[in-house]
Amino acid sequence: MRYDINLDDARIGYKPDGNFSRVLFVEKSRKLNPRGAAFSSYSPAYMSSNEQLQSIMQILKPTGKNVLAITGSGDAPLFFTAYGAQHVDTFDISYNARVVMDIKTYMLKNNFCFYDYVHVLRDIQTAPDVLNCVSGDVVMHAVTHDTLDYLCGMRGCRIFMHTSNGEIACFPDSTEFATMKQNVRGRYNFIWSDLFDLSGRITDKKYDIIYLSNVLQYVNAASDIVAVLNNMRAHLNTDGVIVVDSLLQSLAVARHKKYKSVGDNISGWADLIYDKSAMTMFLKTR
Numbered sequence: 104m105r106y107d108i109n110l111d112d113a114r115i116g117y118k119p120d121g122n123f124s125r126v127l128f129v130e131k132s133r134k135l136n137p138r139g140a141a142f143s144s145y146s147p148a149y150m151s152s153n154e155q156l157q158s159i160m161q162i163l164k165p166t167g168k169n170v171l172a173i174t175g176s177g178d179a180p181l182f183f184t185a186y187g188a189q190h191v192d193t194f195d196i197s198y199n200a201r202v203v204m205d206i207k208t209y210m211l212k213n214n215f216c217f218y219d220y221v222h223v224l225r226d227i228q229t230a231p232d233v234l235n236c237v238s239g240d241v242v243m244h245a246v247t248h249d250t251l252d253y254l255c256g257m258r259g260c261r262i263f264m265h266t267s268n269g270e271i272a273c274f275p276d277s278t279e280f281a282t283m284k285q286n287v288r289g290r291y292n293f294i295w296s297d298l299f300d301l302s303g304r305i306t307d308k309k310y311d312i313i314y315l316s317n318v319l320q321y322v323n324a325a326s327d328i329v330a331v332l333n334n335m336r337a338h339l340n341t342d343g344v345i346v347v348d349s350l351l352q353s354l355a356v357a358r359h360k361k362y363k364s365v366g367d368n369i370s371g372w373a374d375l376i377y378d379k380s381a382m383t384m385f386l387k388t389r
């Protein structure tokens with residue numbers, strides 16, 4: 104797949120000191136997507152997940168299943184792989200999500216120990232030039248030619264960020280890390296797309312699990328969420344599941360309210376189910 108990277112566009116929002124402007128990225132995203140967004144095509148990517156991926160995997164039981172997952176930090180796709188998914192495709196609005204996912208995938212495939220894996224992630228998280236930091240060599244080997252050109256053009260830009268609360272980052276435990284290494288095949292297919300265009304970017308593929316957690320929360324109107332879910336229905340196998348949102352316990356009374364209306368509007372073909380143990384909202388087809 105070819106990716107049309109525009110370096111002038113990509114550098115907007117990054118400051119000369121390497122940092123980025125959240126305000127600029129949000130403004131830019133709203134122009135691209137007035138339905139509510141905080142991210143755009145080159146916004147910084149998270150280095151690690153803040154979701155309870157272990158609990159979520161135990162509920163989803165992805166063994167042998169086909170999955171479409173938000174790329175994010177790359178952790179969700181990797182956890183699906185660790186828990187036995189047969190095939191995982193990924194998508195994200197930000198190209199930087201692909202970069203972090205490819206770096207993690209490379210380290211796992213090349214048998215890095217956990218210490219080195221975390222060390223590289225810490226190193227590149229704060230680097231204003233990921234090709235010219237201690238771990239620059241790893242990055243160069245990990246990414247594709249198009250990404251390498253992109254990273255050359257992004258020198259001086261801090262393209263990664265830690266989770267809103269770095270301390271609760273979700274890292275794989277030793278068994279999960281070993282299984283990721285064992286199961287990971289190579290780079291994941293990455294669909295560079297806004298959620299609202301995603302359905303049109305998938306050809307005739309169908310999935311057992313579509314993982315939209317921590318993405319739909321940025322969509323303001325319940326009617327827009329319903330539109331996305333209705334579109335994704337065409338890509339769901341019989342008995343398929345769409346993960347709609349997670350981390351709901353502490354964060355989201357308002358989000359719960361929004362989902363009441365979403366649930367009412369999709370009730371013709373699916374049920375919205377809240378699982379307390381994983382703090383996660385699922386859509387299950389009838």
Ligand SMILES: C[S@@+](CC[C@H](N)C(=O)[O-])C[C@H]1O[C@@H](n2cnc3c(N)ncnc32)[C@H](O)[C@@H]1O
Nearest residue numbers: 142152153175176195196197296297298317318
């Ligand atoms: C809060 S982060 C999710 C991080 C996630 N918790 C993880 O485990 O890595 C949201 C992700 O969704 C992506 N995103 C946000 N809005 C999007 C949209 N409209 N379309 C596609 N991706 C979007 C962002 O680029 C980011 O990678």
